[in-house]
Amino acid sequence: MITLYTFNISHFSEKARWALDYEGVAYQERVLLPGPHQLVTRRIAPRSHVPVLEHDGEFVQGSGAIMDYLADRLGGTRLTAKDPHERAREGQREQAFDNAFGLGVQRVIYSEILKDRAMVTDLWAFGGPFWARGFYRLAYPAVASVVKRMYKANDPQAVAKAKQRFVEVFDELDAVLEKQAYLGGDAPNRSDITVAALLAPICRVPEHRMTWPALPPALASFEAELKGRPTWNHVLHMYRAHRKPAQH
Numbered sequence: 001m002i003t004l005y006t007f008n009i010s011h012f013s014e015k016a017r018w019a020l021d022y023e024g025v026a027y028q029e030r031v032l033l034p035g036p037h038q039l040v041t042r043r044i045a046p047r048s049h050v051p052v053l054e055h056d057g058e059f060v061q062g063s064g065a066i067m068d069y070l071a072d073r074l075g076g077t078r079l080t081a082k083d084p085h086e087r088a089r090e091g092q093r094e095q096a097f098d099n100a101f102g103l104g105v106q107r108v109i110y111s112e113i114l115k116d117r118a119m120v121t122d123l124w125a126f127g128g129p130f131w132a133r134g135f136y137r138l139a140y141p142a143v144a145s146v147v148k149r150m151y152k153a154n155d156p157q158a159v160a161k162a163k164q165r166f167v168e169v170f171d172e173l174d175a176v177l178e179k180q181a182y183l184g185g186d187a188p189n190r191s192d193i194t195v196a197a198l199l200a201p202i203c204r205v206p207e208h209r210m211t212w213p214a215l216p217p218a219l220a221s222f223e224a225e226l227k228g229r230p231t232w233n234h235v236l237h238m239y240r241a242h243r244k245p246a247q248h
C-alpha cells in the first residue's frame with residue numbers, strides 16, 4: 001500500500017498527486033491540516049513539509065524525490081527521462097520551477113492574503129475534519145506567523161524579487177511554448193506537471209479540487225503581467241487535457 005501525506009491546498013502535494021495519477025499508480029491520500037501536520041510529518045520524515053510518500057516502510061519527502069521514486073521504484077515510465085544526462089538537466093529545471101513558482105507562490109500570495117483571516121481559514125480548513133475551523137479560531141495567529149516567517153512573506157524585498165522571478169521564468173517558458181506544445185516536446189513530462197501544479201493557485205484552474213479565490217487587489221498588477229500569456233494558457237490546458245481524476 002502506498003500512502004501520500006498532503007494538504008488539500010498544497011501545490012507541491014498537487015504536483016506529487018498528479019504525477020502518481022498520471023502514471024496510474026494507486027495510493028491512498030492522507031490529507032493533513034497546515035499547523036497540526038507537523039505532529040505527523042516530523043515523526044515520519046526529517047523535515048516538516050508535505051508531500052511525504054510512504055511505501056514498504058520507506059518515507060520519501062518532497063515532490064521531486066517522490067517523482068524520482070515513482071520512476072525508479074514504482075514503475076513510472078511517462079514523466080522522467082531515461083537518459084541520465086537528460087534526467088539531470090530536467091532535475092535542474094524542475095528545481096528552478098520549484099523555487100520560482102513553488103516558493104514564489106507561497107511568498108507572493110501569503111504576503112497579501114494572511115491579513116484575510118476568513119479567506120485563509122477557508123483555504124486551510126477546506127475538506128478537513130470537523131474540528132478544523134475551531135482549531136484555526138484559536139490557533140490562526142500562531143500558524144499564520146510561522147507561515148509568514150517560513151516563506152519570508154513579510155520581507156518586502158524578498159517578495160519583490162519573487163515577483164520579478166515569476167516574470168523572468170514566464171519569459172523563458174513562453175519562448176519554448178511558442179515553438180512546441182509541451183515543455184516535454186510532443187507530450188507532457190515532469191516539467192509540465194510541475195509548472196501546472198505549482199501555478200494552479202495563481203491561474204485558478206477550474207478543474208482543481210480547491211476553489212481558488214481571486215487574488216487580492218494588491219496583486220492585480222502582478223496578475224496582469226502573467227495572465228493570458230502562453231505559460232498561463234499552458235497551465236489551463238494541462239488541467240483541461242491531462243488532469244484526470246485518480247482511478248482508485
Ligand SMILES: N[C@@H](CCC(=O)N[C@@H](CS)C(=O)NCC(=O)O)C(=O)O
Nearest residue numbers: 010011012048049050051062063064
Ligand atoms: N521542496 C518541497 C517543498 C514542499 C513545501 O513547501 N510544502 C509546503 C506545502 S505546499 C509545506 O508543507 N509547508 C509546511 C511546512 O514546511 O511545514 C517539495 O518539493 O515538496
